[in-house]
Amino acid sequence: MKVAKFGGSSLANATQIKKVGEIIKSDPERKFIVVSAPGKRDQADTKMTDLLIQMGDSYINGLQYEDDFLRIMDRFAEITEELNLSNELLNEFESTIKTVLTKDQIITDKLDAIKAIGEDSSAKIVSAYLQSLGLDAHYINPLDAGIIVSDEPGNAQILPGSLAKIYSLHQKDGILVIPGFFGYTEQGKLATFSRGGSDITGSIIAAGVKAELYENFTDVNSVYSVNPNIVENPKEITILTYKEMRELSYAGFSVFHDEALIPVIKEKIPICIKNTNNPDAQGTYIVSEREVKEDECVSGIASDTGFCSLYVSKYLMNREIGFGRKLLGILEDEGISFEHAPSGIDDMSVIIRERNFPPAKEAIVLNRIKEELHADTVSLHRGIAIIMVVGEGLVNTIGVANKAISALAEARVNIEMINQGSSEVSMMFGIQSSDIDRAIKSIYRAYFEKNN
């Protein structure tokens, strides 16, 4: 039995939802269906989740929100009308939005409840549509499904005890359609995962019901070895390990949420990324182990912008017991999480996501490091991008780092930082964000196009 998750691109309009219906109908093993909110219909369009956030922000700030409300209702109406679904659904969505907007609750909880309306409505639409095709489909609320999460609005995490309750979904008959992206806290309050989090719901359900396969339907034939928006027609990847995918999605392969691997890893449930627009294409399998061919040391090259690098130097840092702990302790005190911390003999860089290091905290942190740690130099460099070269074969291949370094030199890109990941499946480079496309194209050529 399979869990099939359909992303926003697969639910963007009625035509897409009809394809989803065909896919579900074509395989009786597809019993657990997880859906996202309607995504973009074209490049210029706005995702339903973004519309909902926009409307919620306006309402909360006492601004005009009615236009967004109408846009949201129009999008739902367009879908339900084209699928010939009852008007009752639309009335239900309208009253849910009004109830959530006016409910007396703290702002972060209200925003989460607003965001979740996209997925919740989508699940009700898909379930009603499947019923209209004669299938025995049922909408299941995440609370009834047993998705119990931590109380972190917009960034919830599944609680370990949830999986046993989810297993009991097997007792329910028919096809179960579950909204992605949110769960409920132990106190019964709705909380969403981070953006793109319907992948996480799919993974939680797959782990909970011990599925034979977690199918993740999107709008590309496979995971490509590099972001297809940067390199045209990149090589398709047929198989990846969980470790490889985790590193690649962390570093920018937005096709699959990096936190969505954790639930399935323990149960060793394979994932298959497939295309709703071309379901016969083989897709990409993500598994616990795979055979590594001798000539294929690199599987993919991912990149992401929006990082900064905090550089600290102090003569004899290597001999000072507890220096690293104290430095990271200052960041902890200021509520700043860090991503990587490569270090030298007398210096250490801490790589932080810019969104986690607001400019207002910059002077405080830099002064504290100077004064409390008596550092010689402290500086912060914003606008950093990271490139992650990932592959299970990396650890046993001679000269693999050299290839990337030469490719960066060829593209005249300055390397700000190199970090050989402790996971042994990745190498990371820090460069200026403005150089990213040039750098990625050159590294891709070096590993995948040049005959060496």
Ligand SMILES: Nc1ncnc2c1ncn2[C@@H]1O[C@H](COP(=O)(O)OP(=O)(O)O)[C@@H](O)[C@H]1O
């Ligand atoms: N390496 C990659 N391989 C495939 N797709 C990628 C990669 N990196 C980024 N993407 C992007 O991810 C998109 C699919 O993810 P997303 O938009 O979240 O889909 P969905 O709406 O199905 O959730 C693709 O259309 C593609 O632009």
Ligand SMILES: N[C@@H](CC(=O)OP(=O)(O)O)C(=O)O
């Ligand atoms: N709709 C949510 C959750 C999600 O997973 O969406 P998508 O499948 O379109 O990435 C978001 O936009 O964040």
